Amino acid sequence: MEKFDVIVVGGGAGGLATALTLRSLKPDLKVLVLRRTKAQPIPCSVPYIIETIGAVEGCLIPDALLTGSGAELVVDEVVEIDRKRKVVKTASGREYGYGKLVLATGTRPAKLGIPGEDLEGVVHVQKEYEQLVKAYNILKNAKRIVIVGAGFVGIEFVDDLATGREVHVVEVLDEALPLAFDREFGEIARRKLEEKGVKFHLKARVKEINGRERVEKVVLDTGEEIAADAVLISIGVTPNTEVARKAGLAVDEAGHLIVDSFMRTSDPDIYAVGDIAQKRDFFAGRPTRAYFSTLAVAEGRIAAMHIAGLAPSKGVEGVLPAYSTVVSGTVLAAAGLTESQAKERGLSTVSATVESVNRHPGNLPGAARVKLKAMFTSSDLRLIGVQIAGPESVGEMINYAAAAIQSGLTAYDIVKLQLATQPLITASPLTYPLQLAALRVIRSQ
Numbered sequence: 001m002e003k004f005d006v007i008v009v010g011g012g013a014g015g016l017a018t019a020l021t022l023r024s025l026k027p028d029l030k031v032l033v034l035r036r037t038k039a040q041p042i043p044c045s046v047p048y049i050i051e052t053i054g055a056v057e058g059c060l061i062p063d064a065l066l067t068g069s070g071a072e073l074v075v076d077e078v079v080e081i082d083r084k085r086k087v088v089k090t091a092s093g094r095e096y097g098y099g100k101l102v103l104a105t106g107t108r109p110a111k112l113g114i115p116g117e118d119l120e121g122v123v124h125v126q127k128e129y130e131q132l133v134k135a136y137n138i139l140k141n142a143k144r145i146v147i148v149g150a151g152f153v154g155i156e157f158v159d160d161l162a163t164g165r166e167v168h169v170v171e172v173l174d175e176a177l178p179l180a181f182d183r184e185f186g187e188i189a190r191r192k193l194e195e196k197g198v199k200f201h202l203k204a205r206v207k208e209i210n211g212r213e214r215v216e217k218v219v220l221d222t223g224e225e226i227a228a229d230a231v232l233i234s235i236g237v238t239p240n241t242e243v244a245r246k247a248g249l250a251v252d253e254a255g256h257l258i259v260d261s262f263m264r265t266s267d268p269d270i271y272a273v274g275d276i277a278q279k280r281d282f283f284a285g286r287p288t289r290a291y292f293s294t295l296a297v298a299e300g301r302i303a304a305m306h307i308a309g310l311a312p313s314k315g316v317e318g319v320l321p322a323y324s325t326v327v328s329g330t331v332l333a334a335a336g337l338t339e340s341q342a343k344e345r346g347l348s349t350v351s352a353t354v355e356s357v358n359r360h361p362g363n364l365p366g367a368a369r370v371k372l373k374a375m376f377t378s379s380d381l382r383l384i385g386v387q388i389a390g391p392e393s394v395g396e397m398i399n400y401a402a403a404a405i406q407s408g409l410t411a412y413d414i415v416k417l418q419l420a421t422q423p424l425i426t427a428s429p430l431t432y433p434l435q436l437a438a439l440r441v442i443r444s445q
Contacts, residue, residue: 003097004032006307007088008071008104009078011035012043012127013293014274015104016066017300023069025308032096033066034088036077039129043293046127047156049136051163056129056136078105081247083267100269100307103244103257104300107237107275107291112148116209122231125153135232142230146218148206150176152325154234155189159327162196168226169193170201170218180323182338182373184353185387192328201226237291239276252278252287261315263303271307273299282318282406283337283384284345290319322402324395333398336385336405339375348378351385352440358393360421360428370394370427374401374437381411381441386434393426401434411438 006022008015011033019033040061049059066073080089087095109124111117121142123135139145139157143165147154150171161167171178175186176193190200205221209231218226239255250258250266256279257265257272265272274296281288298316305311324333342349352374359367370390376383386401388394404414415438421429 001087001095001097003030003099004072005029005099006031006102007096007098007100008033008102009088010104010106010274011037011040011061011066011073012104012106012274012296014106014296014300015102016040016061017297018102018104018271018273018304019066019071020069021301021304022308023071025304025310027070029308031071033071033073034078034090034096035073035075036091037128037130038075039063041127041129041132043127046125046132047153048160049132050139050157051160056133059132060129078243081243081270083247083270086269098269100271102271102273102300102303102307103241103265103276104272104274104296105240105243105276107239109233110236110238112206112233112235114206114208116211116215117233119209119211119215120213121211121215121229122209122233125157125232125234138230139232142228144228145230145232146170146206146226146228147232147234149234149236150190150200150202151179151234151236152177152323154232155193155327156325157232157234158193158198159196162193162198166199167197168199168201168218168228170204170206170220172203172205174203176200177325177332180321180334180338181332181387182340185332185334185371185373185389188330188371188389189325189327189332192330196328237275241276244270244272244276254287254289256287261302261317262306262311263299263315264306271303273303279319282320285318288319290321292323294322295319320402320406322398324398330389331392331394332387332389333394334385334387335398335402336383337375338385338387342375342384347384349375349384350378350381350441350444351375352437352444354431354433354436354440356427356431356433356436358391358425358427360423360426360431364423366391366424370397370433372397372433372437374434374441376411376438376441381438381445383409383411383414383438388433397433404434411442414438415442 045059076090176190177186263271279290322335368391373387375385
């Protein structure tokens with residue numbers, strides 16, 4: 001039986017970040033990555049495989065990125081963890097010994113649990129190569145598609161598939177992107193897609209999927225029937241923690257592995273990173289659901305530093321929602337809380353919505369409107385949420401905003417931040433969106 005200093009189970013963002021960081025910090029460590037899928041897709045690029053990328057093979061993380069670091073890679077599935085012997089067993093019957101074990105097994109798609117969900121032509125959003133190839137072939141050849149779920153992944157699939165196809169979106173809530181944005185920003189996304197011919201069915205559920213051997217139509221609880229030759233279900237995920245639970249590791253009610261701030265599970269020699277690890281809310285410290293590659297990478301690096309003995313005094317201090325997407329050329333990005341989320345937490349808030357231009361003057365090439373909404377606590381004007389819509393530069397604006405939230409900056413801090421501005425690439429320092437919003441809430445006091 002071969003033994004390794006560290007075995008990483010899973011080759012996605014969290015597992016890859018762990019292995020690469022370990023090899024970078026401690027090149028003498030013997031590191032093995034066990035991955036059950038023969039090729040590793042880039043998770044965030046999955047919605048673009050049909051038209052924008054044009055092939056599943058164009059959406060893969062090169063194995064050389066891992067093996068070139070000196071880590072070993074074996075394609076096999078871990079089916080058992082023997083904590084007493086510190087051994088993992090695989091589907092092929094092999095055993096590998098570990099000093100430290102890092103679990104990064106990700107998630108599987110959640111299912112609707114309705115009649116017809118197993119018909120040919122019904123696909124769930126997949127992150128593993130083999131299933132993704134099947135989904136690609138179904139969606140590529142479909143002309144009438146129903147997409148269930150108007151969250152980030154669903155909306156990105158819609159945007160990629162809409163041209164040349166009849167696309168319907170079914171969403172149980174009352175707007176697109178309902179869990180990440182306030183209504184006025186979700187509406188921007190929906191209207192952009194409606195301009196491309198997409199039909200939205202809001203406040204509706206799929207009751208059943210009908211067909212003889214493959215999909216023919218989708219029946220909603222409103223009584224409406226939608227003809228379709230493919231259905232894509234994008235309603236969330238479930239953590240892949242079955243093997244860990246069988247090994248006796250502690251999990252929460254949702255099935256995530258309970259970890260400390262350095263990503264250690266209930267067994268101090270076993271870590272968990274990425275989607276399978278429990279997350280705690282940045283603002284309240286309570287368990288929350290969050291499935292982002294950027295978060296998985298951060299957790300993988302924290303785990304690797306801790307294993308290498310180079311961890312800072314603090315580990316992960318809570319999950320701050322921060323994300324962005326592109327809909328018909330418009331970037332939509334958010335960080336922190338929405339108004340409804342702030343109300344759920346009992347927070348009294350004040351907000352300001354401003355519009356600016358990403359160039360100064362606004363007649364320069366590439367000039368585009370930027371809409372920003374910033375939310376602050378009423379008591380001390382601490383920034384707790386930002387939503388932005390606009391051109392490509394919004395993608396970096398939201399990162400700046402997320403850093404401000406994590407640092408606990410107030411409106412008074414934000415208006416005096418010293419930033420680099422340049423006519424051809426940024427808004428004017430007089431109308432930089434987040435600072436302008438901060439000034440407006442100060443004025444309102």
